[in-house]
Amino acid sequence: GQSTSSSATTSAPSSSVSSGTTDKTLDLSDLSNTLVYAGESESTINPILNTHDEITDIIFSGLMKYDGDGTPICDLAESYTYDDPTLTYTFKLRDGVKWHDGTPFTADDVVYTYDVLFKDKTLSASITSNYKDIESVTAPDEKTVVIKLKQYNAAMLGYFTIGILPKHLTEGQDINTMPFNQAPVGTGRYKFVKWDTAGGMIILEANKDYYGKVPNIERIIYKTVAVESTKATMLQSGEADLAWLNAKYADSFRNNDNFKNIDFKTADYRGISMDCSTDFWKQNADSIGVLNYAIDKDSVVKSVLAGRGVAAYSPIQLNAYGGNKDADIYSYDLNKFAEEMDKLGWKKGSDGIYERNGQKFHFTIQVRDYEEERVDIANVCASQLKKAGVDMEVVLVSKFDWDAGYNGFLSGYAAQFDPDMCYSNFVTDASENLMHYSNSKVDELLEKARHTENPDERKELYHQFEKVYAENPGIVLIAFLDGNYVSIKGLSGLDTTRVLGHHARGVMWNIEDWTLNR
Amino acid sequence: MENILEIKNLSLSFYTPSGEIEALRNINLQLGKGEILGIVGESGCGKTVLSKTVLRLLPKNAKIKNGEILLNGKDIVPYSESKMRGLRGSVMSMVFQDPMTTLNPTIPIGKQITESILKHSNIKYNEAKKQAIEMLDMVGIDSPEKRFAMQPHFFSGGMRQRCVLAIALASKPEILFADEPTTALDVTVQAKILDILLKIRDETRISIVFITHDFGVVARIADRIAVMYAGKIVEVGKTEEIFYDPRHPYTWGLLSSLPYFAKKGEPLKCIPGMPPVMMNLPKGDVFATRNKYALDIDYEKEPPIFDITDTHKAATWLLDKRAPKIKPPKFFGGECHE
Amino acid sequence: MKNRTLIKDIIIRLLGFVLAMFVLSVVVFYFARLAPGDPLQSFYGDATESMTSAELHAARVRLGLDAPIYIQYIKWFGNALGGDFGLSLKYKMPAMKVVSPLIGNTLILGSTAYVLVFALATGLAIACAANEDSLFDRAVCKIGTAAYYIPAFWLGVVLVLIFSINLKVLPSSGAYDIGKSGDVLNRIRHMILPLIVMILSHLWYYAYMIRNKLLDEIRKDYVLLAKSKGLNKREIIFHHCLRNVAPTIISIMAISIPHVLSGTYIAESVFNYPGLGSLSVESAKYHDYNLLMILVLITGFLVIFSSIIAKTINEIIDPRMKDSEVSAWQR
Amino acid sequence: MNDILSVHNLVQHFKINSGLTINAVNGISFDVKKGEIFGLVGESGCGKSTVAKSIMGLYSLTSGEIYFKGNMISDRKIYRKNKDDIHKNMQIIFQDSSSALNPRMTIEKIIREPLKANNMYDKTKSEKQIDELLRQVGLDVSFRQKYPGEISGGQRQRVAIARSIALSPELIIADEPIASLDISIQAQIINLFQKLQREYGFSFIFIAHDLSIVRFLCNRVAVMVKGRIVETAPTEVLFENPLHPYTKSLLSAIPVPDPKIRNSKFIDYNEKELNDNGILKEVCPQHFVYM
Amino acid sequence: MAEINSFKLVGTEYKTYVPCVKKIPFCKKLKGKPIISAIILAVIIFGCVFAEKVGNHNPTEFYLQNLNTAPNSEFYFGTDSLGRDIFSMIWYGGRVSIAIGLMSMVIISVIGITYGCISGVSGEKVDAIMMRTAEIGNSIPSILLVILIMSVMGEENIFKISFVIGISGWFALARIVRSEVRQIRNSDYVLSAKTMGVGFFSIMIFHLIPNFVSSIMFVIVSSISSSIAMESTLSFLGLGLPVDVISWGSMLSLANKALLLNTWWVIIIPGLFLMVTLNCITNIGSFFRKETNRKHSNL
Numbered sequence A: 001g002q003s004t005s006s007s008a009t010t011s012a013p014s015s016s017v018s019s020g021t022t023d024k025t026l027d028l029s030d031l032s033n034t035l036v037y038a039g040e041s042e043s044t045i046n047p048i049l050n051t052h053d054e055i056t057d058i059i060f061s062g063l064m065k066y067d068g069d070g071t072p073i074c075d076l077a078e079s080y081t082y083d084d085p086t087l088t089y090t091f092k093l094r095d096g097v098k099w100h101d102g103t104p105f106t107a108d109d110v111v112y113t114y115d116v117l118f119k120d121k122t123l124s125a126s127i128t129s130n131y132k133d134i135e136s137v138t139a140p141d142e143k144t145v146v147i148k149l150k151q152y153n154a155a156m157l158g159y160f161t162i163g164i165l166p167k168h169l170t171e172g173q174d175i176n177t178m179p180f181n182q183a184p185v186g187t188g189r190y191k192f193v194k195w196d197t198a199g200g201m202i203i204l205e206a207n208k209d210y211y212g213k214v215p216n217i218e219r220i221i222y223k224t225v226a227v228e229s230t231k232a233t234m235l236q237s238g239e240a241d242l243a244w245l246n247a248k249y250a251d252s253f254r255n256n257d258n259f260k261n262i263d264f265k266t267a268d269y270r271g272i273s274m275d276c277s278t279d280f281w282k283q284n285a286d287s288i289g290v291l292n293y294a295i296d297k298d299s300v301v302k303s304v305l306a307g308r309g310v311a312a313y314s315p316i317q318l319n320a321y322g323g324n325k326d327a328d329i330y331s332y333d334l335n336k337f338a339e340e341m342d343k344l345g346w347k348k349g350s351d352g353i354y355e356r357n358g359q360k361f362h363f364t365i366q367v368r369d370y371e372e373e374r375v376d377i378a379n380v381c382a383s384q385l386k387k388a389g390v391d392m393e394v395v396l397v398s399k400f401d402w403d404a405g406y407n408g409f410l411s412g413y414a415a416q417f418d419p420d421m422c423y424s425n426f427v428t429d430a431s432e433n434l435m436h437y438s439n440s441k442v443d444e445l446l447e448k449a450r451h452t453e454n455p456d457e458r459k460e461l462y463h464q465f466e467k468v469y470a471e472n473p474g475i476v477l478i479a480f481l482d483g484n485y486v487s488i489k490g491l492s493g494l495d496t497t498r499v500l501g502h503h504a505r506g507v508m509w510n511i512e513d514w515t516l517n518r
Numbered sequence B: 001m002e003n004i005l006e007i008k009n010l011s012l013s014f015y016t017p018s019g020e021i022e023a024l025r026n027i028n029l030q031l032g033k034g035e036i037l038g039i040v041g042e043s044g045c046g047k048t049v050l051s052k053t054v055l056r057l058l059p060k061n062a063k064i065k066n067g068e069i070l071l072n073g074k075d076i077v078p079y080s081e082s083k084m085r086g087l088r089g090s091v092m093s094m095v096f097q098d099p100m101t102t103l104n105p106t107i108p109i110g111k112q113i114t115e116s117i118l119k120h121s122n123i124k125y126n127e128a129k130k131q132a133i134e135m136l137d138m139v140g141i142d143s144p145e146k147r148f149a150m151q152p153h154f155f156s157g158g159m160r161q162r163c164v165l166a167i168a169l170a171s172k173p174e175i176l177f178a179d180e181p182t183t184a185l186d187v188t189v190q191a192k193i194l195d196i197l198l199k200i201r202d203e204t205r206i207s208i209v210f211i212t213h214d215f216g217v218v219a220r221i222a223d224r225i226a227v228m229y230a231g232k233i234v235e236v237g238k239t240e241e242i243f244y245d246p247r248h249p250y251t252w253g254l255l256s257s258l259p260y261f262a263k264k265g266e267p268l269k270c271i272p273g274m275p276p277v278m279m280n281l282p283k284g285d286v287f288a289t290r291n292k293y294a295l296d297i298d299y300e301k302e303p304p305i306f307d308i309t310d311t312h313k314a315a316t317w318l319l320d321k322r323a324p325k326i327k328p329p330k331f332f333g334g335e336c337h338e
Numbered sequence C: 001m002k003n004r005t006l007i008k009d010i011i012i013r014l015l016g017f018v019l020a021m022f023v024l025s026v027v028v029f030y031f032a033r034l035a036p037g038d039p040l041q042s043f044y045g046d047a048t049e050s051m052t053s054a055e056l057h058a059a060r061v062r063l064g065l066d067a068p069i070y071i072q073y074i075k076w077f078g079n080a081l082g083g084d085f086g087l088s089l090k091y092k093m094p095a096m097k098v099v100s101p102l103i104g105n106t107l108i109l110g111s112t113a114y115v116l117v118f119a120l121a122t123g124l125a126i127a128c129a130a131n132e133d134s135l136f137d138r139a140v141c142k143i144g145t146a147a148y149y150i151p152a153f154w155l156g157v158v159l160v161l162i163f164s165i166n167l168k169v170l171p172s173s174g175a176y177d178i179g180k181s182g183d184v185l186n187r188i189r190h191m192i193l194p195l196i197v198m199i200l201s202h203l204w205y206y207a208y209m210i211r212n213k214l215l216d217e218i219r220k221d222y223v224l225l226a227k228s229k230g231l232n233k234r235e236i237i238f239h240h241c242l243r244n245v246a247p248t249i250i251s252i253m254a255i256s257i258p259h260v261l262s263g264t265y266i267a268e269s270v271f272n273y274p275g276l277g278s279l280s281v282e283s284a285k286y287h288d289y290n291l292l293m294i295l296v297l298i299t300g301f302l303v304i305f306s307s308i309i310a311k312t313i314n315e316i317i318d319p320r321m322k323d324s325e326v327s328a329w330q331r
Numbered sequence D: 001m002n003d004i005l006s007v008h009n010l011v012q013h014f015k016i017n018s019g020l021t022i023n024a025v026n027g028i029s030f031d032v033k034k035g036e037i038f039g040l041v042g043e044s045g046c047g048k049s050t051v052a053k054s055i056m057g058l059y060s061l062t063s064g065e066i067y068f069k070g071n072m073i074s075d076r077k078i079y080r081k082n083k084d085d086i087h088k089n090m091q092i093i094f095q096d097s098s099s100a101l102n103p104r105m106t107i108e109k110i111i112r113e114p115l116k117a118n119n120m121y122d123k124t125k126s127e128k129q130i131d132e133l134l135r136q137v138g139l140d141v142s143f144r145q146k147y148p149g150e151i152s153g154g155q156r157q158r159v160a161i162a163r164s165i166a167l168s169p170e171l172i173i174a175d176e177p178i179a180s181l182d183i184s185i186q187a188q189i190i191n192l193f194q195k196l197q198r199e200y201g202f203s204f205i206f207i208a209h210d211l212s213i214v215r216f217l218c219n220r221v222a223v224m225v226k227g228r229i230v231e232t233a234p235t236e237v238l239f240e241n242p243l244h245p246y247t248k249s250l251l252s253a254i255p256v257p258d259p260k261i262r263n264s265k266f267i268d269y270n271e272k273e274l275n276d277n278g279i280l281k282e283v284c285p286q287h288f289v290y291m
Numbered sequence E: 001m002a003e004i005n006s007f008k009l010v011g012t013e014y015k016t017y018v019p020c021v022k023k024i025p026f027c028k029k030l031k032g033k034p035i036i037s038a039i040i041l042a043v044i045i046f047g048c049v050f051a052e053k054v055g056n057h058n059p060t061e062f063y064l065q066n067l068n069t070a071p072n073s074e075f076y077f078g079t080d081s082l083g084r085d086i087f088s089m090i091w092y093g094g095r096v097s098i099a100i101g102l103m104s105m106v107i108i109s110v111i112g113i114t115y116g117c118i119s120g121v122s123g124e125k126v127d128a129i130m131m132r133t134a135e136i137g138n139s140i141p142s143i144l145l146v147i148l149i150m151s152v153m154g155e156e157n158i159f160k161i162s163f164v165i166g167i168s169g170w171f172a173l174a175r176i177v178r179s180e181v182r183q184i185r186n187s188d189y190v191l192s193a194k195t196m197g198v199g200f201f202s203i204m205i206f207h208l209i210p211n212f213v214s215s216i217m218f219v220i221v222s223s224i225s226s227s228i229a230m231e232s233t234l235s236f237l238g239l240g241l242p243v244d245v246i247s248w249g250s251m252l253s254l255a256n257k258a259l260l261l262n263t264w265w266v267i268i269i270p271g272l273f274l275m276v277t278l279n280c281i282t283n284i285g286s287f288f289r290k291e292t293n294r295k296h297s298n299l
């Protein structure tokens, strides 16, 4: 039902900003109940352009949302029904939901948003492809949305979590470039107040008219920070209250009484993805898996990640549907590696590098330079492989270049919610299958799992997938990272049951429960 | 005649990384009030250093080894820098060798003159400006009001030298050191400047030390002449004495190399060799190796100064009683005595 | 007559200025596009990684990135004349709008550093030149060079460690605290560390240059004349020498703008100070063409314009500069 | 044709900027005969050096013609055609010996340079020639390895002379070669000039403002004022019978090393008296005056 | 010497006079020369050249058992957070950094001097155009310019980085050279060389360059320093060399991270080496500058 402002904690003197984004009346004199979050730099705040961004997630809300376990539950929808024969979802929308500007939220907005997702040609496929199974979205009345599918998709419910855009503010505009992206209006827990570019911060305020629990923390200041180490110094100097840090920086806060370390599990893995369309791997696709024997993943975790993470054997290892121990078929064993290589017909050359058919075991991978951990992982792996007799050349790039002919790249993916999130990575010619991986068995299993309703059956299919993939991988998986958040002592309520996504996104999933006590 | 400046036994050296340069060696000199003393000598013999020593404008590596500089009877060698500053400009001033570089290129001439006036008297700027314009007029610069605000760049060499003169004279000093003020100029301008100097001397009774290597110029302007060689004064006397009765072989050499005394078709006479670098000087008379009339003793022992008359002195062994009699060269058709 | 030539001079200079800006824009425009790499990455972010080539092509057409470069340039130029500098690919809004809130920050930081660097450099240079080879001079020279070679980014982090983390007296990042955009004192507090870094990393370079210039100057003959007038050291240096090195200092100041700006960029990225610096680096790295253009044009404008001003001022100070001597090499 | 060089109506203007043009030389004509020492005198800034440099081809002429051995070298094409001949046979000696020699080259390199540049360098022969040249100008072989900064002004001037006679040119233009030297050294250099002229029959253009030396050295003299020749005559004629007021003024300004004559009057010549469109008139044979 | 003979007329050159030149002691000769800088620099360069011999570990190896160890008898300068041996890295990194410095210096000098000379001897218009062009190049902040050029050049290596740094760093030198050339181009010795028919490049090499080289020596020498510094800045901005190529710059950006981890040896040591080297180079450079200006102050 309707919730009135019931912030239990501090009796914060109500700041005069109530609605709208009139920043002239912005009063920031009292910051005692304001959370300063050190985040990455942002360019747009739009749920369709930035799926799963911390800010978009709390400003916008979708028909559904994920709970702590990663299962979709109702959000803007009060309830839904699924009619199996007709493949139709019928959503009953909440009453009295208002956009932050006061306009009532209606089914039209939902229809409009999904329309954009289907029809807007300027959007990239990685966003729209998830919705390919939808046939139509209609609104029989103001409070009802009917979504008809072409075929069953187990992950569909999760995809309904996408934030809904206000039709009245965005209709007819170019979704990529509209000014709305820098002054968003949503239905979420926090409303956008001001983007202070010159100050490097985005100011959000709790939405007092929120239909669910109104957050305790009255205001969030999202600071845009480009350099990772700066986030750490900001925490230390008291300029930020919460930040996601890499494992080593986070470790330096561990014995400090003024800070809390909040360590999430994430489904975010790092691996060396091979581009199977390049000549080298076309000829040597059989030799990807053996590389796993030559990499001491545990010591990578220990050194690069300061022990905050686990060695990876499956891309969905930390997903509720994944984690098949039988898929963990490789162990660090150089003798075994040599043996296997021998079997595959590789012989060590005079320079200590394996050769086969006159070809050296030499391949290049591109690594994006802005994430320190990726670079370190790549380097450590390269040096371990080198010792084993494989020449992996690491090339730092500021952005991936797919046309330059690199044999691979250091990848990072996460399938934190539905395991179907990995569909687009591994199915032949799927939208995010950048390694051009193709394995009919994998295609079959993932396709089948996607359209299977029974959770147990699905789990079994995914376990099979893990095993099949491990035997014939396109990625040399290295490690799953932990999501190391550090906050000031007074911040509480962060719930680590949630497995976070890529780059530890999703920490604010229960932000309404957080409290700040300076 | 009272001496306004008297230099006694002055020796000065430069200490350089490669050794000691004995730039001045035992200089004795007097300058009377209203007198023009010409100093002649080849390049590098220490003429500039001598005048700079008196004004204490030498770089840090120069050291007065001994001697006194008596200004109006007071020794100024021990004076502090700030005390010297008080003397510079007001009591003594100097015109430097090269008019092209001694003026500050970016400051209008007028300002450079008034600066000197204002520094030494407490008159108003307008008054100083008036004086400066008078000064410019006096040194013969036409339309001085217009020129007052112009930068040196717009002046020709001769005009610049006159401006330097104006600056030096502006604060009404008692002694003016004019260091080859006309060497860089052509003869007509030189003649004009000499006339101006003479006129000023007559008007203000200023004492002038006039440095040059041109005998024609000293003949015209000086009352007395000192001939310098390698940091020493080798002969000093009234102008007439030097020209008509020179005693030092070096003076003879200088005079005889003047084209004025040469006959067309004959080669000019000249002093052989080069002046020495004043480092590690040989014993004896430094000039000996270039001296046609050198005596054996010249290679062994420095000659003392011999008085010829009250005013005429020379440092050569030829004046010693024991020396062989030598027929000196003649310059002014037989007028040369002895 | 004199006025006419003055006006003519000014007009010629302005024309030269416009021409220079034009050339600069052409060069950067072409140059940026020569670089391999996909500008769409800025636009679509990671999503480009999964776009099909047809999609990419369509996007390129939409953004006008498919036309030949000269057509793109003509279009850009036409729009720019009308004040429209195009869309920033990364920020997906008009480039001008991206830049304008940050210009203030950078200009405040940059110009404060600039003024301080040159004020201090001149002061230091004078102090050193006046006491050449004294203990003071030698000490300053040694310390100055050492300080100059401390890498700026490294120094920045050390300062943060000391002043922000350990002593907690100065903020480590940002241009101002939350809600204090109008508070001058607060802005100054935020600028202290970046300024220290920028000053230390530029000061000696210029101080040394000016010091040497001054040393050359005090070896000139006119100093002797000034001295023989009875002027003291201070008067000679301030009234004579400094005036003569002023043109040099001014020219150095004019050409040093890009150097100081480079310093600003580093300081900005170390101290997470929102400004053009990080923006420039980013836009060059990620092919955000229109943003890059605007940023280069801004610095180009500052540099070229100030060098023209410097030239004009110098000609007033020192008329010799104006005469061009005829070269015997013309044949 | 025994004129080695003739100059017709040479005009040399320097455009400084749109507002200012310096008229350095305003149309002068003269000839230099083979084996002659031709003196060019005049006050500082009257354009003497400019004439010298124009003849050497260092400026592009405003107008006028210059003939060297009958070739009109003021024309670029002809200049280029005769480039080698001109480089070899016309040499200039500058006033300031310290700036005329590259301070970073040893004496032998300096003297070797013209030989090399004109492809006349032959290792054994030329090295001997360099020794010989040094000897001729009165320097010994030990100077070869020295730098210009290490030797005195007079010696430098001799090196400059040695360099310019290395190619045995037919014409040497000496631009105030002794003005910066001491009297005693002056005499040495003048003697050297005389000797060279006598022994090798070089032609000279001798530029000076010191008339006493011009009188001693030159066969013929031209007096310049403000870019014009105002009087030209054989030396003795000019000195005995100066006709132009400026010449008179110049002569009266010569400092005479005799204290008795010190009060002789210096005649001040006002340049403004010079009218702009006079011509040179032959008043006596060979004696031309500008009127 | 017997008095009797003393007054004989003997004339010039009677005795050849041998000046008693005092031997200047060796230590005095060295005075004012940057010996200490030269020695330190020599040691560092020696160490870098023989990095294989000097270093006792493989600089690219990750000693994962020895993360963040403080300096000890095995790892003289300690290890970083990935277990690399700082001591070995210093020498290898120095090799790269110094090579970059030297190569950039060569590029800067060649381009700057040639451009400056040509501009200096050219007439008004060509000169103006050349100088404006350089000014335009110079008006792009060097970091931006380097990024731009680098993105055009593609994959980085030592040569390319030196090239890029060189290419973006010659403007100032060209300006100085030009003004120096303008001062000497009409000097008599250049003119007489011209009248003797010496060609332009000979004039440039034998007459122009030797006469301004001392005044640009300082700029040239310090361009080594600034190139090394530039490389480290680029590394810091993540634009430097490939990761497996160690340079002092890349080590410094490690230091940047290490600050938060309290491993002082990772922070201090590369910075110290860089600063000491740059200082030595600069000292030597300013010695050359001083050499050219032996005159005493007039103050």
Ligand SMILES: Nc1ncnc2c1ncn2[C@@H]1O[C@H](COP(=O)(O)OP(=O)(O)OP(=O)(O)O)[C@@H](O)[C@H]1O
Pocket: B014, B015, B016, B021, B023, B041, B042, B043, B044, B045, B046, B047, B048, B049, B050, B059, B061, B097, B213, B277, B278, E296
């Ligand atoms: N600052 C100095 N350091 C070392 N030696 C110096 C210095 N100034 C002058 N000398 C030496 O002192 C001697 C005398 O020099 P000075 O300038 O007085 O000669 P001069 O007679 O004025 O010559 P000129 O006619 O060329 O002006 C010279 O041998 C010169 O080398």
Ligand SMILES: Nc1ncnc2c1ncn2[C@@H]1O[C@H](COP(=O)(O)OP(=O)(O)OP(=O)(O)O)[C@@H](O)[C@H]1O
Pocket: C325, C326, C327, D014, D022, D023, D024, D042, D043, D044, D045, D046, D047, D048, D049, D050, D051, D209
């Ligand atoms: N390259 C040039 N550019 C501009 N003006 C020049 C140039 N060369 C000479 N002048 C000017 O031409 C005039 C004549 O100069 P020139 O050097 O020929 O005189 P000069 O008779 O040789 O004088 P001096 O006796 O001083 O050597 C002077 O006013 C000079 O300023």
Ligand SMILES: [Mg+2]
Pocket: B047, B048, B049, B097, B179, B180
């Ligand atoms: Mg002198």
Ligand SMILES: [Mg+2]
Pocket: D048, D049, D050, D095, D175, D176
């Ligand atoms: Mg001349």
